[in-house]
Amino acid sequence: MKKITVIGTGYVGLVSGACFAEIGNRVICCDVDEQKIIKLRRGEIPIYEPGLSELVERNTKRDQLYFTTEVGEAIEASDIIYIAVGTPMSETGEADMRYVMSAAKKIGEHLNSHKIIVGKSTVPVGTGELVREVIQANKKLPWVGFDIVSNPEFLREGSAISDCMNMDRAVIGSDNPEAARLIGELHSPFNTRIFTTDLESAEMIKYAANTFLATKISFINAIANICERVGANVADVSEGMGLDSRIGSKFLQAGIGYGGSCFPKDTYALAHISDKAGYDFELLKSVIKTNQRQRYVIMDKLRETLGGLAGKHVAVLGLAFKPNTDDMRYAPSLTIIPELLKQGASVYAYDPIASEAAKRELPEGVTYSTSLDQAVAGADVAVILTEWDEIRSMDLSNIRKLMKRSILIDGRNCHSLQEAQEAGFEYHSIGRPPVNMSEPDRQSANF
Ligand SMILES: NC(=O)c1ccc[n+]([C@@H]2O[C@H](COP(=O)([O-])OP(=O)(O)OC[C@H]3O[C@@H](n4cnc5c(N)ncnc54)[C@H](O)[C@@H]3O)[C@@H](O)[C@H]2O)c1
Numbered sequence: 001m002k003k004i005t006v007i008g009t010g011y012v013g014l015v016s017g018a019c020f021a022e023i024g025n026r027v028i029c030c031d032v033d034e035q036k037i038i039k040l041r042r043g044e045i046p047i048y049e050p051g052l053s054e055l056v057e058r059n060t061k062r063d064q065l066y067f068t069t070e071v072g073e074a075i076e077a078s079d080i081i082y083i084a085v086g087t088p089m090s091e092t093g094e095a096d097m098r099y100v101m102s103a104a105k106k107i108g109e110h111l112n113s114h115k116i117i118v119g120k121s122t123v124p125v126g127t128g129e130l131v132r133e134v135i136q137a138n139k140k141l142p143w144v145g146f147d148i149v150s151n152p153e154f155l156r157e158g159s160a161i162s163d164c165m166n167m168d169r170a171v172i173g174s175d176n177p178e179a180a181r182l183i184g185e186l187h188s189p190f191n192t193r194i195f196t197t198d199l200e201s202a203e204m205i206k207y208a209a210n211t212f213l214a215t216k217i218s219f220i221n222a223i224a225n226i227c228e229r230v231g232a233n234v235a236d237v238s239e240g241m242g243l244d245s246r247i248g249s250k251f252l253q254a255g256i257g258y259g260g261s262c263f264p265k266d267t268y269a270l271a272h273i274s275d276k277a278g279y280d281f282e283l284l285k286s287v288i289k290t291n292q293r294q295r296y297v298i299m300d301k302l303r304e305t306l307g308g309l310a311g312k313h314v315a316v317l318g319l320a321f322k323p324n325t326d327d328m329r330y331a332p333s334l335t336i337i338p339e340l341l342k343q344g345a346s347v348y349a350y351d352p353i354a355s356e357a358a359k360r361e362l363p364e365g366v367t368y369s370t371s372l373d374q375a376v377a378g379a380d381v382a383v384i385l386t387e388w389d390e391i392r393s394m395d396l397s398n399i400r401k402l403m404k405r406s407i408l409i410d411g412r413n414c415h416s417l418q419e420a421q422e423a424g425f426e427y428h429s430i431g432r433p434p435v436n437m438s439e440p441d442r443q444s445a446n447f
């Protein structure tokens with residue numbers, strides 16, 4: 001059993017802290033956000049993540065997992081200190097490092113015995129060394145030593161616990177082999193591959209991995225846009241490409257572009273890091289631009305099918321940046337809905353989980369429906385922005401009957417062309433041929 005403190009009880013701190021507790025360690029999760037800690041102590045989980053509530057409850061009950069706002073005391077009580085605070089995008093696009101630096105200062109002030117300081121947050125190369133300097137400069141007990149390790153996190157929201165408990169690899173970067181060995185040992189119950197490297201390379205692996213996945217997404221979205229123009233079907237193209245084991249099928253799902261708390265900010269951050277290092281990363285800049293444009297493909301399709309949007313009832317299905325989360329950070333809905341409102345549409349939005357979070361982010365004027373049926377009732381068009389299971393499996397014939405006009409725009413390609421045809425929809429998706437209505441269907445659908 002190791003004594004671990006996790007600084008920052010956001011998505012990553014909470015999930016990884018609970019997973020470290022689950023494999024038998026004593027974990028203190030601390031945060032400066034008092035409300036968050038009060039909730040967690042009451043057993044309320046501040047984020048929606050399948051399975052997290054049970055995991056936290058189990059480990060709190062068996063005294064393996066604690067929550068506190070006393071960051072200093074939590075640091076003093078452990079031998080391994082994980083930094084898992086946010087590194088959000090700043091106004092310039094660079095990673096905002098103020099939370100990491102304030103955590104480092106606190107560690108210095110409370111370094112009462114030798115500790116291993118582990119960076120889990122996604123940070124620019126060189127941060128480990130900066131953290132070392134800040135701790136050194138703030139130490140109250142000059143004779144106490146410490147080691148710095150980088151151990152970036154690769155979990156995905158929505159499947160965070162299984163990603164953590166069954167991680168593909170643990171990347172461990174350090175200039176001290178003994179510290180790297182101890183952090184490797186901490187990961188042995190996960191039965192994963194341990195990849196050891198230097199501090200800088202570990203920090204770079206995280207950005208390289210995320211920006212590579214973002215590149216795959218922008219690449220397939222660009223191919224999808226060409227498919228629409230030349231009459232090909234991107235679903236078949238991506239399946240056919242993915243069968244080549246050198247390419248692989250993952251992250252080749254065309255849609256309305258990537259969102260979330262990581263890809264948008266990490267692509268910008270790496271573009272900045274490379275500019276600063278004197279390298280113009282043109283490829284990455286195109287990935288970002290392609291992604292920004294991709295959201296507007298929905299607006300183009302609406303314009304083509306409906307003409308103007310003024311006075312039109314638009315049902316928006318799905319608000320979160322992906323299914324199984326209520327995280328709204330950089331969700332495509334945050335770009336598309338304000339645009340719909342600006343053009344005079346009446347927006348009726350439905351999300352199985354994220355409506356409350358969405359209300360805090362979206363402008364006034366959106367009507368939030370409590371069911372799919374309610375959102376589509378009387379709609380001129382339904383637009384799918386998030387592929388929740390409920391939206392993937394909705395009965396299209398039933399949905400069509402509730403709508404005023406039978407137009408479905410699917411930004412996530414969750415329905416088959418055949419299904420849309422059989423339900424009598426005019427159906428537009430991303431990179432696949434449109435489905436047009438038969439003449440009798442068209443006449444019975446107010447066209
Ligand atoms: N969200 C993800 O899916 C994910 C996955 C992998 C890596 N990451 C990376 O992990 C890091 C954390 O991401 P997140 O989504 O969990 O962030 P988050 O914004 O959800 O949470 C960060 C938490 O840190 C707390 N905090 C800030 N300064 C603090 C301080 N000085 N002391 C104590 N607590 C402090 C905040 O109050 C907040 O609760 C980021 O660098 C992110 O890029 C995130």
Ligand SMILES: O=c1ccn([C@@H]2O[C@H](COP(=O)(O)OP(=O)(O)O[C@H]3O[C@H](CO)[C@@H](O)[C@H](O)[C@H]3O)[C@@H](O)[C@H]2O)c(=O)[nH]1
Pocket residue numbers: 122153154155156157158210213217250251252253254255256257258259260261262263321322
């Ligand atoms: O084929 C695909 C796959 C994903 N997406 C979109 O890409 C975004 C990100 O999806 P995903 O990677 O599943 O979610 P995140 O939780 O943001 O996880 C990413 O970002 C985390 C934070 O750094 C990393 O830890 C993970 O490894 C990395 O996958 C979402 O908007 C998805 O809709 C697509 O458009 N097409």
